[in-house]
Amino acid sequence: MGVGIQVERLNAFYGKTQALFDINITVQANHATALIGPSGCGKSTFIRCLNRMHETIPEARVEGAVRIGEFSVYNGTSATQLRRRVGMVFQKPNPFPTMSIYDNVAAGLKLNGFGNRKKLDEIVEKSLRSSALFEEVKDALHKKSGASLSGGQQQRLCIARALAVQPEVLLMDEPCSALDPISTGKIEELIFQLKEQYTIVIVTHNMQQAARVAEFTGFFLLGKMIEFDKTEKIFTNPSDKRTEDYVTGRFG
Amino acid sequence: MADAMTTPAITTIPPISWGRRAMDHLMTGVAVLTVVLVLLPLFAIFAYLVYKGIGSINIAFLTQLPKPVGEPGGGMANAIIGSGVILAIASLMGVPLGIGAGVFLSEYGRNRYGDAVRFVSDVLNGVPSIVIGIVAYGLVVIRQKHFSALAGGVALAIMMVPTIARTTEQMLLLVPQAIREAAFGLGVSRWRTTLSITLRTATSGIITGVMLAFARVAGETAPLLFTAFGNQYWNLDPNQPTSALSLQIYTYALSPFDDWHRQAWAGSAVRIVVRRGTLAGA
Amino acid sequence: MRTRFQQQMEELREKLLRMGGMAELAVDRACQAYTERDLHLCQLVLENESLINAAEREIDEMAFDILATQQPAAVDLRFILAVTKINADLERVGDQAVNIAERVMDMIELPTVELPVDIARMATAASAMVRRALESFVEGKAELAQAVLEMDHVVDRMRDEAFIVLVRSMNEQPQSTQQALDALLVARNLERVADHATNISEDVIFWVLGADVRHHAQTAAAAAQPAQDARDQ
Numbered sequence: 001m002g003v004g005i006q007v008e009r010l011n012a013f014y015g016k017t018q019a020l021f022d023i024n025i026t027v028q029a030n031h032a033t034a035l036i037g038p039s040g041c042g043k044s045t046f047i048r049c050l051n052r053m054h055e056t057i058p059e060a061r062v063e064g065a066v067r068i069g070e071f072s073v074y075n076g077t078s079a080t081q082l083r084r085r086v087g088m089v090f091q092k093p094n095p096f097p098t099m100s101i102y103d104n105v106a107a108g109l110k111l112n113g114f115g116n117r118k119k120l121d122e123i124v125e126k127s128l129r130s131s132a133l134f135e136e137v138k139d140a141l142h143k144k145s146g147a148s149l150s151g152g153q154q155q156r157l158c159i160a161r162a163l164a165v166q167p168e169v170l171l172m173d174e175p176c177s178a179l180d181p182i183s184t185g186k187i188e189e190l191i192f193q194l195k196e197q198y199t200i201v202i203v204t205h206n207m208q209q210a211a212r213v214a215e216f217t218g219f220f221l222l223g224k225m226i227e228f229d230k231t232e233k234i235f236t237n238p239s240d241k242r243t244e245d246y247v248t249g250r251f252g
Numbered sequence: 253m254a255d256a257m258t259t260p261a262i263t264t265i266p267p268i269s270w271g272r273r274a275m276d277h278l279m280t281g282v283a284v285l286t287v288v289l290v291l292l293p294l295f296a297i298f299a300y301l302v303y304k305g306i307g308s309i310n311i312a313f314l315t316q317l318p319k320p321v322g323e324p325g326g327g328m329a330n331a332i333i334g335s336g337v338i339l340a341i342a343s344l345m346g347v348p349l350g351i352g353a354g355v356f357l358s359e360y361g362r363n364r365y366g367d368a369v370r371f372v373s374d375v376l377n378g379v380p381s382i383v384i385g386i387v388a389y390g391l392v393v394i395r396q397k398h399f400s401a402l403a404g405g406v407a408l409a410i411m412m413v414p415t416i417a418r419t420t421e422q423m424l425l426l427v428p429q430a431i432r433e434a435a436f437g438l439g440v441s442r443w444r445t446t447l448s449i450t451l452r453t454a455t456s457g458i459i460t461g462v463m464l465a466f467a468r469v470a471g472e473t474a475p476l477l478f479t480a481f482g483n484q485y486w487n488l489d490p491n492q493p494t495s496a497l498s499l500q501i502y503t504y505a506l507s508p509f510d511d512w513h514r515q516a517w518a519g520s521a522v523r524i525v526v527r528r529g530t531l532a533g534a
Numbered sequence: 535m536r537t538r539f540q541q542q543m544e545e546l547r548e549k550l551l552r553m554g555g556m557a558e559l560a561v562d563r564a565c566q567a568y569t570e571r572d573l574h575l576c577q578l579v580l581e582n583e584s585l586i587n588a589a590e591r592e593i594d595e596m597a598f599d600i601l602a603t604q605q606p607a608a609v610d611l612r613f614i615l616a617v618t619k620i621n622a623d624l625e626r627v628g629d630q631a632v633n634i635a636e637r638v639m640d641m642i643e644l645p646t647v648e649l650p651v652d653i654a655r656m657a658t659a660a661s662a663m664v665r666r667a668l669e670s671f672v673e674g675k676a677e678l679a680q681a682v683l684e685m686d687h688v689v690d691r692m693r694d695e696a697f698i699v700l701v702r703s704m705n706e707q708p709q710s711t712q713q714a715l716d717a718l719l720v721a722r723n724l725e726r727v728a729d730h731a732t733n734i735s736e737d738v739i740f741w742v743l744g745a746d747v748r749h750h751a752q753t754a755a756a757a758a759q760p761a762q763d764a765r766d767q
Contacts, residue, residue: 237744
């Protein structure tokens with residue numbers, strides 16, 4: 001089951017440059033929340049603060065508090081522990097090229113010491129089914145390498161890989177921007193189904209996608225969160241003029 | 253846009269003038285010529301060696317010990333084996349060290365410390381091989397008070413490390429950051445990512461680097477002069493002076509004996525064929 | 535940004551305003567024809583009806599086009615939806631003007647009779663409502679639209695009064711029943727015109743504030759408050 005996310009007074013820095021200013025959000029459990037905004041507005045930085053991927057960049061630092069479910073992200077849990085509970089899917093599909101499909105999906109578990117072969121088989125199949133890829137690859141799980149699939153399939157493979165470690169939250173950073181419309185449609189369908197079990201936060205620069213997929217939408221601009229509300233409100237009658245200008249295409 | 257509307261519907265692309273085509277052919281010819289000029293000496297050496305040495309390569313050469321001075325016949329069997337032993341020792345020391353250094357440089361060395369290590373590695377690469385031999389002499393031979401294959405191995409290992417480190421670093425840098433991020437996103441620790449994901453992805457490139465380094469040191473003579481020293485007899489004990497193919501060729505070539513010269517040619521031919529093979533494999 | 539889109543929206547707006555002008559003119563002419571018993575004006579109204587219908591089709595087509603190709607959101611989306619609705623109401627206003635003109639043409643054949651009802655005043659009110667509604671659209675001001683909503687009660691009362699008075703007249707002076715009936719029908723047509731003007735105002739409020747005030751769900755003032763609060767912050 002998914003859990004909610006609480007962000008309080010989050011500020012993020014790259015060295016001396018401040019990228020996020022005082023962000024406060026509550027993300028609801030078992031819902032999809034979309035983050036929109038023009039390029040460079042900080043939405044990718046924000047999502048990477050949620051699973052501490054932001055720290056992998058040298059000289060990056062964070063102030064403020066993030067809580068996922070009951071535990072605090074920045075005080076206490078180690079980053080690697082945290083990332084096992086928060087899965088991430090990236091903009092460009094990045095399956096491990098030297099591993100087979102099976103090994104790719106199982107990677108998160110195997111590399112963290114999980115060894116039970118039978119259980120692994122089950123989990124791999126379940127994850128591939130969850131990401132609607134199982135039927136397409138079930139005959140070649142060990143034979144085909146992760147990199148030999150099409151773009152849309154690779155992205156679903158990455159989703160299966162993220163799901164295999166059974167996270168509570170799934171973060172998606174523009175997951176469809178490198179894909180064709182049909183693959184995009186399949187993944188949007190997927191997000192709809194995944195909502196029942198996970199909390200999903202999706203960054204997208206495609207506003208119509210945000211409108212289709214998410215119940216809540218947050219609009220970012222220049223590192224600040226301008227408005228956060230139900231998706232219908234943002235797209236039919238937003239409260240802030242800047243949101244309206246962005247959503248109607250007057251800039252960005 | 254307007255021009256597209258007003259030009260006639262059918263336009264032909266003018267054919268390339270014969271002058272331009274002639275120039276194209278001329279330049280292609282020049283390029284081919286330069287390649288031939290560069291490769292010619294290489295093939296010439298190769299062909300000459302094989303020609304000179306092929307007659308003397310026989311079973312006796314490959315399986316017998318050198319005969320005492322003055323006696324015809326004999327072979328370089330012990331030198332071939334000895335080279336193998338020395339190279340094995342060198343690889344055992346040099347490869348892990350080199351790969352480790354490469355991993356440090358690419359994953360943790362994107363800073364001033366890394367730059368310092370890179371600088372030292374480049375300097376080491378340029379040190380004349382005989383100087384490295386002297387260093388190994390000082391480090392190992394003087395302590396042990398005798399020559400040994402071990403010392404030879406140390407010298408060659410020192411020479412292998414910079415090459416392996418640099419190619420390993422380059423190959424690791426070629427692994428896209430996205431792959432590492434995927435592993436981090438799954439909650440895999442940094443060292444585990446480097447070991448199981450990054451290194452694994454760069455494996456073929458790293459092997460190439462190792463083989464290149466190996467091929468390079470396999471032919472070195474100078475560092476072995478004061479370390480392995482050479483041996484007329486069978487020796488598999490790494491703590492004793494050991495014969496090596498390059499050393500044996502050196503000794504024989506400088507000698508006044510025709511028979512030894514002949515064997516030197518044979519040895520060189522063997523060496524160059526083996527080396528070609530290693531590089532082709534890399 | 536999106537210049538083509540902005541141009542299309544501007545064009546749509548102008549088309550609607552032109553149609554609004556035509557509808558307003560038709561109502562004014564029909565009412566004038568009634569007071570002056572002018573056959574020529576009636577004919578003008580009937581002739582121009584086809585122009586109003588053509589405009590309705592054009593506007594609907596254009597709005598449909600923009601929806602399909604430009605994916606408007608928020609205020610732009612509300613604008614397009616409002617335009618399609620106002621479009622329909624304006625066409626009906628034109629229809630009512632035609633009905634009035636036809637009534638007048640009937641009346642002209644009959645002898646003039648003094649009726650205790652001031653159709654002219656009703657006509658002025660209804661016409662003013664249409665004009666104000668279109669103004670609120672031009673200005674994009676919800677307050678102007680709200681004012682029109684309030685005038686509707688007045689016109690409704692006028693129609694009810696006319697009803698009572700004319701029925702009594704028909705009972706007391708049966709020889710002029712025909713004229714009284716005609717006047718009654720004209721009054722009803724004018725009340726319909728006022729209703730359409732009300733609808734147009736509700737659509738303007740929907741566009742400007744994003745609030746649905748139809749069927750008196752809430753007043754525009756109540757709807758405006760949250761948006762105003764947000765802008766004040």
